[in-house]
Amino acid sequence: AQSVAQPEDQVNVAEGNPLTVKCTYSVSGNPYLFWYVQYPNRGLQFLLKYITGDNLVKGSYGFEAEFNKSQTSFHLKKPSALVSDSALYFCAVRAVGGNKLTFGGGTRVLVKP
C-alpha cells in the first residue's frame, strides 16, 4: 500500500526566512507527487507536481520542491516566506498507472512577522 509521511505537525518560520516542509513517500513503482495548500475553511489548492524529468519542480507563489528518488522524498521549499504563506500543507502521491491519490497528514506552517 502506498503512503506519505509528513514528519512535522507544525513548522514555524520568521517572515523572510527560508521555508521547508518535509515529505517522504512509499509507493510501488514510479510516483506522481503533489503538494497542496489549504487555507482555513477552504478547499485544497494545487501548488505543484512532479511527473517526470527535472527533479526540481517550480510551482505557484514561489514554491518549489525537489524530488529525490533514492531518499523517496519530495520536500517543499520557499526561499523567503511570507506571513500569507501560513496555512496547512499536504503532500500526496499516486503511483504511475494507479488511480488512488494518497495524502500525508499535513503540516501546519506558521510564518511570524
Place this chain on the structure above:
Amino acid sequence: NAGVTQTPKFRVLKTGQSMTLLCAQDMNHEYMYWYRQDPGMGLRLIHYSVGEGTTAKGEVPDGYNVSRLKKQNFLLGLESAAPSQTSVYFCASRQGGYGYTFGSGTRLTVV
C-alpha cells in the same frame, strides 16, 4: 465553468439519520473521488470511481455507500450516521492526466 460543486456545504445530523452528499463536476472528468479530512490525519480516501457506473473502495469505506449513475455526479451516502463520521468531506475529479480538482468541502457534524 463551476468546476467541482459540493452540496450541501454544512449539515448537522442526529445519530442514526441518513443523508446523501452530492458532488457535481462540469469538466467531463472520468475519475471522481470522495475523501474525508480529520485533524492530524490528512485526507483519507473513502470511495472512488473510474467512470460512469463504476465505484471502488478506498481506505475507509465502512459506513458509506456511493453511486455514479451519471458521469457528472458522484453521490456519497451515509445510511445510519455515527458521531465518528463527523468530518469535512471533499470531492475531487480528474481526467486522464495528473491534475485533480477539489470541491470546497462539506462540513458534517453528527450529534
